[in-house]
Amino acid sequence: EPSAEERRFAEIIEADSRIEPRDWMPEAYRKTLIRQISQHAHSEIIGMQPESNWITRAPSLKRKAILIAKVQDEAGHGLYLYSAAQTLGIGREEMNEQLLAGKARYSSIFNYHTPSWADMGAIGWLVDGAAICNQVPLCRASYGPYGRAMVRICKEESFHQRQGFEILLELMQGTPAQREMAQDSVNRWYWPSLMMFGPPDDESPNSAQSMAWKIKRFSNDELRQRFVGMLVPQAEALGVTLPDPELKWNEEKQAYDMSEIDWTEFQEVLAGRGPANAERMRRRREAHEDGAWVREAAAAYARTQAERKAV
Numbered sequence: 371e372p373s374a375e376e377r378r379f380a381e382i383i384e385a386d387s388r389i390e391p392r393d394w395m396p397e398a399y400r401k402t403l404i405r406q407i408s409q410h411a412h413s414e415i416i417g418m419q420p421e422s423n424w425i426t427r428a429p430s431l432k433r434k435a436i437l438i439a440k441v442q443d444e445a446g447h448g449l450y451l452y453s454a455a456q457t458l459g460i461g462r463e464e465m466n467e468q469l470l471a472g473k474a475r476y477s478s479i480f481n482y483h484t485p486s487w488a489d490m491g492a493i494g495w496l497v498d499g500a501a502i503c504n505q506v507p508l509c510r511a512s513y514g515p516y517g518r519a520m521v522r523i524c525k526e527e528s529f530h531q532r533q534g535f536e537i538l539l540e541l542m543q544g545t546p547a548q549r550e551m552a553q554d555s556v557n558r559w560y561w562p563s564l565m566m567f568g569p570p571d572d573e574s575p576n577s578a579q580s581m582a583w584k585i586k587r588f589s590n591d592e593l594r595q596r597f598v599g600m601l602v603p604q605a606e607a608l609g610v611t612l613p614d615p616e617l618k619w620n621e622e623k624q625a626y627d628m629s630e631i632d633w634t635e636f637q638e639v640l641a642g643r644g645p646a647n648a649e650r651m652r653r654r655r656e657a658h659e660d661g662a663w664v665r666e667a668a669a670a671y672a673r674t675q676a677e678r679k680a681v
């Protein structure tokens with residue numbers, strides 16, 4: 371026999387309404403949200419690195435200004451998401467410690483290098499495109515603070531995606547060497563961007579429960595399929611080739627057929643053995659240490675302000 375609060379929780383989920391921080395919730399629901407939201411926040415923070423690599427070398431002042439703004443947006447996304455996770459009763463320091471200790475996950479996609487300027491285009495187009503595809507449904511997540519944080523994040527992600535598309539478009543209208551650079555970058559980012567959606571449905575341990583709780587609204591494979599459907603006409607407009615010889619519209623399925631994803635590569639990256647995992651973690655730890663004086667100064671300022679008010 372479910373308790374009154376369990377019934378109330380089930381009714382809110384059933385009615386497609388929202389669970390708020392003060393509402394009762396099952397411990398497992400709280401844990402799942404802390405897991406997903408903190409991983410998402412860490413992804414935004416680690417995700418600043420592959421692009422910040424190009425800030426000093428952007429090809430023009432305009433591109434540099436846009437790239438700085440974009441990387442700064444990602445810091446902002448990380449902060450909203452840490453705040454949303456904090457409403458579930460976990461501290462910011464604890465989440466940060468989990469990340470620095472290598473105990474927390476962040477998206478696989480940020481463990482790849484960015485050797486060319488075209489990678490700024492491919493990240494915007496493919497990586498931010500995949501992020502939008504995954505995150506628009508999260509705006510309707512059953513947990514209020516998460517869903518609301520996602521609304522603003524998705525708006526900014528849409529802008530990021532457009533700027534990436536535009537970088538690639540400009541390269542594709544350029545010299546043969548520029549076109550080749552754009553295509554090479556799409557070749558390298560296409561498969562990792564499909565891996566962002568997570569393991570196939572039959573190997574996704576969290577999906578069924580997260581969908582029942584209406585945190586996730588679509589399965590990993592459904593979103594991956596939707597993403598590919600979005601990319602095909604955009605690739606045509608750009609004049610780039612998606613690097614999958616098996617990619618073909620299947621009239622009967624009303625969806626694209628595609629090659630099998632290399633899940634061994636995905637597992638390797640998740641296990642910490644991707645091309646840039648070690649470097650990303652090293653850089654994050656350094657940045658945290660370098661920022662110690664800022665945290666100390668901010669805390670000291672807050673203390674003196676509070677003391678002054680008390681007087």
Ligand code: ACO
Pocket residue numbers: 405406409410411413414417475476477478479497498501504565566567568569573574575576577580590640
């Ligand atoms: N990179 C790293 N880990 C992943 C990835 C990935 N691309 N995909 C799945 N995983 C992990 C899951 O976190 C889970 O591990 P855990 O149980 O230790 O937490 C495991 O693989 C199994 O996956 P699922 O059961 O499918 O996990 P889940 O239901 O959480 O679905 C998904 C994964 C789709 C990534 C989901 O967590 C999600 O939508 N998160 C929010 C979006 C997000 O984090 N985006 C970050 C990248 S986009 C950006 O920031 C620009």
